[in-house]
Amino acid sequence: MAGFKRFEDIEAWQIGRELNLEVYAVTARGAFARDFGLRDQIRRASVSVSSNIAEGFARRTPKDFARFLSIARASAAEVCSQLYLALDLDYIDQADSDRLYRLAQRVGGSCGALIRYLRSSSPPAVHEPDEAWILEHLNPEPRTLNL
Secondary structure, three states: OOOOOOHHHOHHHHHHHHHHHHHHHHHOOHHHHHOHHHHHHHHHHHHHHHHHHHHHHHOOOHHHHHHHHHHHHHHHHHHHHHHHHHHHOOOOOHHHHHHHHHHHHHHHHHHHHHHHHHOOOOOOOOOOOOHHHHHHHHOOOOOOOOO
């Protein structure tokens, strides 16, 4: 879809993956780690970003993909909002807040660009995967992605 063969090829998903790792690292420290409500909510919002990108891609239609990208973009905004509270409560410092905020904004912007592309007047045709794709992905070998 849109030139992607796997959701792992989508830049927005890659940025979302990086956001997940950073959110988990920051929320595992100090007072943030002990505030189970906020810690778990920001983690869920972050995971929702990359998960919705992957799920939308798997739906195989531009309309569905755009809808899930919109949900991912909203989850990125949720992360941004929760970062303000974490900063206000002194759970994170300004540098961590700024770094995570920029990542969330990048993934949200990337989702927005993909949404615009998919909703353009002539989106690419979406076809069911061919036999080669099916064979490759039925039992794929574990892959590592460089961040």
